[in-house]
Amino acid sequence: MEEKIIQITGLTHFYNKTKDQPVLQDIEWEIKKGEFVSIQGRSGSGKSTILHIIGGLLTPSEGYINVDGMRINGLKEKKLALFRLKSIGFVFQSYHLFQNMTALKNVEEPLFYSGVKRKYRKEIAQEMLSKVGLEDKINSPVQELSGGQQQRVSIARALINDPDIILADEPTGNLDGLTEQEIIDLFVYMNKSLNKTLIVVTHNDSVADCASVKMKLHEGKLVERKTGGGIVKEYTESNKISMEP
Numbered sequence: 169m170e171e172k173i174i175q176i177t178g179l180t181h182f183y184n185k186t187k188d189q190p191v192l193q194d195i196e197w198e199i200k201k202g203e204f205v206s207i208q209g210r211s212g213s214g215k216s217t218i219l220h221i222i223g224g225l226l227t228p229s230e231g232y233i234n235v236d237g238m239r240i241n242g243l244k245e246k247k248l249a250l251f252r253l254k255s256i257g258f259v260f261q262s263y264h265l266f267q268n269m270t271a272l273k274n275v276e277e278p279l280f281y282s283g284v285k286r287k288y289r290k291e292i293a294q295e296m297l298s299k300v301g302l303e304d305k306i307n308s309p310v311q312e313l314s315g316g317q318q319q320r321v322s323i324a325r326a327l328i329n330d331p332d333i334i335l336a337d338e339p340t341g342n343l344d345g346l347t348e349q350e351i352i353d354l355f356v357y358m359n360k361s362l363n364k365t366l367i368v369v370t371h372n373d374s375v376a377d378c379a380s381v382k383m384k385l386h387e388g389k390l391v392e393r394k395t396g397g398g399i400v401k402e403y404t405e406s407n408k409i410s411m412e413p
């Protein structure tokens with residue numbers, strides 16, 4: 169039986185206090201271990217919000233999120249921080265790196281927070297940077313690297329504590345076509361070779377085409393379209409909207 173890694177039940181989120189306009193509405197969703205999920209949808213449809221909720225950066229107004237069998241909404245900040253550190257790797261459109269630090273220092277940093285001894289940190293980070301093809305840029309300050317190279321550093325950083333889940337928000341949004349493909353290849357590598365569960369928000373159809381499950385957010389509601397068989401499925405009764413082919 170396929171093992172589920174993320175389970176979302178009755179998720180609704182409001183940013184405004186009057187609670188008249190949900191940003192996410194009645195979301196029921198299960199993600200299985202090892203899935204590569206893409207999320208597409210118009211700007212403002214709630215894509216970043218749902219990633220932030222899954223990653224424990226934001227607590228939803230209503231509903232439950234279980235990750236690896238643990239309810240993450242309702243956790244105290246200290247436990248949430250530990251959850252983010254150990255279970256989730258984040259990749260952002262604008263990399264979120266320390267520009268004046270070297271690639272190595274950026275990748276080492278999460279190891280410091282997870283208590284890995286200094287003498288091991290360097291070695292582990294070097295190895296990870298080699299895996300993403302940056303062995304010759306280890307000691308370069310990030311500000312001297314290209315966008316694509318910076319995104320590789322951020323992928324190495326996301327992987328460094330060996331999380332089960334990688335969340336990415338428009339990871340190729342700032343890259344040109346050629347570099348984009350290198351990053352797509354790394355996502356496929358993370359999924360196929362490192363067995364990471366990936367959830368990738370993207371406007372880019374070439375990224376979405378690599379996903380095993382394609383999701384679409386429309387006005388805060390989620391629908392699913394599996395790749396391969398081309399099955400289109402309305403996700404829940406309350407979420408009944410149709411998807412274009």
Ligand code: ADP
Nearest residue numbers: 183184191209210211212213214215216217218
């Ligand atoms: P997407 O990533 O799909 O573009 P977001 O999840 O960022 O969408 O935003 C969904 C909606 O929530 C948008 O209308 C946006 O303006 C609003 N929103 C996002 N973040 C906040 C916030 N921190 N406070 C208030 N409203 C927000």
Ligand code: MG
Nearest residue numbers: 215216217337
């Ligand atoms: Mg967004």
